Amino acid sequence: MRKGLVLEGGAMRGMFTAGVIDVMMERGIRYDGLVGVSAGSSFGCNYKSHQPGRVLRYNLRFRNDPRYMGLLSLLTTGNLIGARFAYHVLPLELDVFDIKTFEADPMEFHVVCTDVDTGEAVYYVMDNVNHDSLEWLRASASMPVVTRPVRVDDGRRMLDGGISDSIPLKYFQECGFGRNVVVLTQPDDYRKAPAKEWVFRRLMPGAPKIAEAMGRRHVMYNSQLDYVKSQVKAGNTFVIAPEAPLPIGRIEMNPRKMKLVYEMGREACRSAMPRLIRFLGEE
Numbered sequence: 001m002r003k004g005l006v007l008e009g010g011a012m013r014g015m016f017t018a019g020v021i022d023v024m025m026e027r028g029i030r031y032d033g034l035v036g037v038s039a040g041s042s043f044g045c046n047y048k049s050h051q052p053g054r055v056l057r058y059n060l061r062f063r064n065d066p067r068y069m070g071l072l073s074l075l076t077t078g079n080l081i082g083a084r085f086a087y088h089v090l091p092l093e094l095d096v097f098d099i100k101t102f103e104a105d106p107m108e109f110h111v112v113c114t115d116v117d118t119g120e121a122v123y124y125v126m127d128n129v130n131h132d133s134l135e136w137l138r139a140s141a142s143m144p145v146v147t148r149p150v151r152v153d154d155g156r157r158m159l160d161g162g163i164s165d166s167i168p169l170k171y172f173q174e175c176g177f178g179r180n181v182v183v184l185t186q187p188d189d190y191r192k193a194p195a196k197e198w199v200f201r202r203l204m205p206g207a208p209k210i211a212e213a214m215g216r217r218h219v220m221y222n223s224q225l226d227y228v229k230s231q232v233k234a235g236n237t238f239v240i241a242p243e244a245p246l247p248i249g250r251i252e253m254n255p256r257k258m259k260l261v262y263e264m265g266r267e268a269c270r271s272a273m274p275r276l277i278r279f280l281g282e283e
Contacts, residue, residue: 002032003280004177005047006169009038009141009162010185011250015258017183018043018055019265020240025052027273029280031181033108035123035172037161040183041111041140042087045126048109049102056262058095063253080146080251087138088131099129110175112161112168113139116149119209121164122156123171144210145203163213167224169231181276182228184241190225192218238279240272 005024007017017040025047036044043055062068067085074080091097102109111124113136124136132153139150139158149157165171169182197215204210231237242264248257269276 001178004172004180005031005034006182007036007040007044008167009040013185013246014039014043015261016265019262020269022052023266023269035110035168037112038141048105049098078148087134111140113158114163116157116207119213166221181238188241192221194218
């Protein structure tokens with residue numbers, strides 16, 4: 001039975017996920033596959049490259065750099081997160097991503113995006129690192145309204161995978177991963193409220209399918225939460241989630257809060273470790 005790791009998004013709530021996966025890496029826990037959505041993909045790729053600590057390090061280092069993320073980037077490029085700097089310059093030159101290790105590691109790495117023209121989820125298996133694959137990674141974390149659609153190598157326009165498949169547990173099961181660990185960035189009792197579809201229609205007039213998807217996203221997300229719980233009861237899924245809402249905004253770069261949320265993830269994983277090891281059969 002193949003073991004999978006499923007990482008949802010949540011922008012800077014993903015610092016919780018970073019703490020969780022760093023402890024897993026430090027303990028030598030390996031998976032046959034990982035699927036990441038949005039921050040779950042852009043942070044989760046460091047699992048395959050064996051680089052614990054990297055997510056927190058570069059976010060702290062570049063938090064005030066206008067090329068990385070912020071209003072200046074949004075106003076000058078249309079992207080809240082700097083497209084070239086964050087996904088090409090930073091990993092290739094400044095806080096170097098270990099491409100050799102990533103490509104040599106046998107773990108499958110799946111990225112979830114949303115097709116702008118259909119509103120449907122698109123899944124990309126990233127097994128090497130080049131300009132095109134980094135654009136898929138960028139697309140997975142490209143939030144609507146504050147990011148321009150990303151045109152990937154096959155010509156399609158993509159946005160954040162969380163729009164269409166926020167917690168891709170069912171997808172990973174269909175890929176043959178029968179025993180999965182799911183890392184959430186909202187508490188276990190969280191329920192998503194409806195979004196105002198008309199707002200997205202007004203702000204994104206060229207992407208009606210994205211507006212539709214955002215209007216029904218709460219139904220999709222809450223249904224996925226219910227499915228995750230059913231799979232936990234079935235005994236094939238293990239969940240690590242914060243006990244309470246994380247004390248950080250989606251795009252908040254406060255260093256104290258980033259460190260705090262990261263440490264909350266580490267503590268959640270350490271506390272779950274005995275049960276996690278039993279679940280994975282690694283005793």
